Amino acid sequence: MDDVLDDLFAVIEDRKKTVPEDSYTASLFTHEKGENAVLEKLGEETTELVLAAKDDDREEIAHESADIVYHLLVLLAMKDMDVTDLEAELEARR
Numbered sequence: 001m002d003d004v005l006d007d008l009f010a011v012i013e014d015r016k017k018t019v020p021e022d023s024y025t026a027s028l029f030t031h032e033k034g035e036n037a038v039l040e041k042l043g044e045e046t047t048e049l050v051l052a053a054k055d056d057d058r059e060e061i062a063h064e065s066a067d068i069v070y071h072l073l074v075l076l077a078m079k080d081m082d083v084t085d086l087e088a089e090l091e092a093r094r
């Protein structure tokens with residue numbers, strides 16, 4: 001799991017730096033709405049996760065959870081934070 005998150009975060013950082021035209025991730029960093037674009041996505045995906053959970057739809061729960069984690073990592077990159085900030089916070093709670 002660590003590897004998946006670290007690898008995904010590295011791709012996100014790369015998109016932030018290189019800003020390829022056809023990249024959805026890059027479009028979030030350059031969006032006219034600024035950080036609100038990713039914040040709105042997080043709100044939408046969270047609502048979708050709640051609905052999936054209420055439906056007991058395990059496949060959809062996994063799908064929406066992945067959407068949330070991806071957009072959360074984009075938000076961390078936007079704030080010049082990274083996965084280690086998240087890990088440190090979780091570690092401190094153990």
Ligand SMILES: N=c1c2ncn([C@@H]3O[C@H](COP(=O)(O)OP(=O)(O)OP(=O)(O)O)[C@@H](O)[C@H]3O)c2ncn1[C@@H]1O[C@H](COP(=O)(O)O)[C@@H](O)[C@H]1O
Nearest residue numbers: 008011015022023024025026041044048064066067070071
């Ligand atoms: N993990 C993701 C990822 N998760 C979600 N998304 C995008 O986030 C958007 C979600 O918004 P929406 O809910 O409106 O999308 P939707 O398909 O209508 O709705 P859902 O069914 O997803 O809920 C979609 O465009 C998805 O493609 C992602 N886009 C990219 N990644 C990763 O980022 C990497 C780089 O992607 P690019 O930046 O596009 O090159 C990819 O290889 C992936 O590993």
